[in-house]
Amino acid sequence: MTSYKTEPPVLLAVDCIIFGFDGEGLKILLIKRGFEPERHKWSLMGGFVQPTESPEDSAARILKKLTGLTDVYMEQIAVFGKPDRDTEQRVVSVVYFALIDINKYEHVISHDYRAEWFPLKEVPQLIFDHNEMVEVAKKKLKYKAALYPIVFELLPEKFTIPQIALLYESVYDIDLDRRNFSRKLLSSGLIIKLKEKDTENSKKGAFYFKINTEVYKEKIMSFLRFLPGWPID
Amino acid sequence: MTSYKTEPPVLLAVDCIIFGFDGEGLKILLIKRGFEPERHKWSLMGGFVQPTESPEDSAARILKKLTGLTDVYMEQIAVFGKPDRDTEQRVVSVVYFALIDINKYEHVISHDYRAEWFPLKEVPQLIFDHNEMVEVAKKKLKYKAALYPIVFELLPEKFTIPQIALLYESVYDIDLDRRNFSRKLLSSGLIIKLKEKDTENSKKGAFYFKINTEVYKEKIMSFLRFLPGWPID
DNA sequence: ACAAAAGTGTTATGCGTACACCCATGA
DNA sequence: TCATGGGTGTACGCATAACACTTTTGT
Known part of the structure; x- marks a missing residue:
């Protein structure tokens, strides 16, 4: 055997929890999903990992597409991969959080996505397991920020x-x-x-x-x- | 569009860094890979995520296959997904570490895999990016063990x-x-x-x-x- | 008796915390 | 001149860490 032919393929996605701070409180940036399934519902910004990309590359590309920003602090949080987490087919998602200067964002806002900032305590219901992702992201941020500036x-x-x-x-x-x-x-x-x-x-x-x-x-x-x-x- | 048909699929694997302690020092358990490519070289224990499994399930199954142990402390470390990390085809790997009581292992050792314990400082050259995985695992263990027992x-x-x-x-x-x-x-x-x-x-x-x-x-x-x-x- | 490892007592130092107090300014 | 938020001084206590010392036992 020189190939893994018998192994089942999956789709690999990336989702980003984008944190911003406006002087009032911590916020996260959400979009209205633009395609089926779950179209028009609140969602994290995401996308699929392309053949030439690492998941990190993919996350950076996706973040840029929404915010216009590059060279942003991003960190891999976890993989979400329950067999039925996406209703359509098997999609495994690598989740990242990004920390951005909210002011930089405001100038470059992309209107292709209906994006809005939500206070951490008022995150609406999100598609699939995205709420769970947000919870894990909050926890990781706390953990990390207690040790590193x-x-x-x-x-x-x-x-x-x-x-x-x-x-x-x-x-x-x-x-x-x-x-x-x-x-x-x-x-x-x-x-x-x-x-x-x-x-x-x-x-x-x-x-x-x-x-x-x-x-x-x-x-x-x-x-x-x-x-x-x-x-x- | 109600499906993600145009998106490129990948293979999803799991690799385990298995830590054990024998009273002398911390060790990790490695196997001689049993199939091509890179057959007979030292490697982490791994496998592919099956359609009905979450990555966690998969990691537990793989750990059991090698050690006979269940209910083991495992933690997701990171995803390794550079496009060319596997020489054969695109494989994205979710990496876990496991902490086991080395004595329990010794009784149940599976001889299907040529497994050996290596002191942390004498880890041999491993296939693909597995050495990098080990480094990240060591770091995560330190990080976590400083805060939790x-x-x-x-x-x-x-x-x-x-x-x-x-x-x-x-x-x-x-x-x-x-x-x-x-x-x-x-x-x-x-x-x-x-x-x-x-x-x-x-x-x-x-x-x-x-x-x-x-x-x-x-x-x-x-x-x-x-x-x-x-x-x- | 001695070496070697386990374990206890004692103490200086610094960090975390609480809080009294002073400062600058707009209304 | 008073209220408000920014910022300094100070003092107490507790956890840390350094290390002298005692205990136990095999050789």
């Missing part, structure tokens, strides 16, 4: 410490002591203070910071804890 | 604290202070002291312990740290 991928170039705090609060659904949080973050050397202040969101105004890319690249492969206790799960 | 899955029912310490040392390739480690573990309430001692491995003898299943089931979904610092990567 990946949530900065969600922020614009300039951001304030209260904003980051809000972001962490949103990811973990907790309340942080902003005072301690601020110190912890500053002492990490991960962010650099700018001259400018954000005066929109408070009377006193909060200083803008930018990422210290040197330290960031180092710590993204290491880990650190900005969070009190361990509010994962 | 999963390594106990590798131990027999009775074990000593020095054994567990050795196991952690083996997983992380570090030296632990056995004195502090012992206290930390005891104070977690995770293990219960037995009357009996292991007198084989030392003059004084070390007390045997068993898992406190109540606490274990609770903590396996939570997390705790037995390790000083954070020796992940």
Whole structure:
């Protein structure tokens, strides 16, 4: 035997959970599915892996198609492959999450898909097992973000410490002591203070910071804890 | 369009990284591949996902076929799906790791496969991208075991604290202070002291312990740290 | 008696946390 | 001048980690 001829083929898909942060709370980007089955229902953005693509390539292509963005932080979450998860035929889906700067998205929005941002707590019913995928993605994000400073991928170039705090609060659904949080973050050397202040969101105004890319690249492969206790799960 | 007919099918495989611990160090179980291509070369145990199976089912079936064991701790690691990773045709592989009690294995060993245990540091060259899979598995194990007490899955029912310490040392390739480690573990309430001692491995003898299943089931979904610092990567 | 491994006691240090307090500013 | 959110100072406690020391037993 020199081939796997007797083995049953499957279709390989990719689905993306796209996280964005608008200063209010964490959101995910969903589309209205444009084809049967389950046409016009809310769904994750997805597509099929092509012969020349790895699943990673495929995920990047799909993300670009919807958001226009490239070089986005993406991470493989899991494979969903129950025999009957798709009603049509056997489709196994590799699921990724992406962290994007929501502002960059807004300028490039593709109207080919009826895409909308949903707060994490108001995700509608989705097709197939997509709700389950979202749950797993949320869990993975929590897990990972507790150890690595990946949530900065969600922020614009300039951001304030209260904003980051809000972001962490949103990811973990907790309340942080902003005072301690601020110190912890500053002492990490991960962010650099700018001259400018954000005066929109408070009377006193909060200083803008930018990422210290040197330290960031180092710590993204290491880990650190900005969070009190361990509010994962 | 009510079907995905134009989409290219792929073959879906599963590969298992089987970890075992023999009191010396962490090992992985490899087989000599029994069919072409790459016949007679060292390989992970694997197989194809059947029409009625989820990838999880498939992984459990494959593990049982090699080791005779069921109800084993398994975890999905990642999907490997580069277009040309298999030389024969397009095969996408879902990779799992399994943690087994090596003693249970030894009684049920299947001789259909030429299987051998290899110390983590002496893994031979494997077919395709299997070496890469092993590396990812090691990393995931470290990551997870730093937060959850999963390594106990590798131990027999009775074990000593020095054994567990050795196991952690083996997983992380570090030296632990056995004195502090012992206290930390005891104070977690995770293990219960037995009357009996292991007198084989030392003059004084070390007390045997068993898992406190109540606490274990609770903590396996939570997390705790037995390790000083954070020796992940 | 000695070596070797198991295990206990003790202590310095630092981190996490709580919270009092000060600062800047718009209304 | 008061309310609001941003930010600093400080103090307490507990977990960590370092390491001196005791215990047990085979040789």
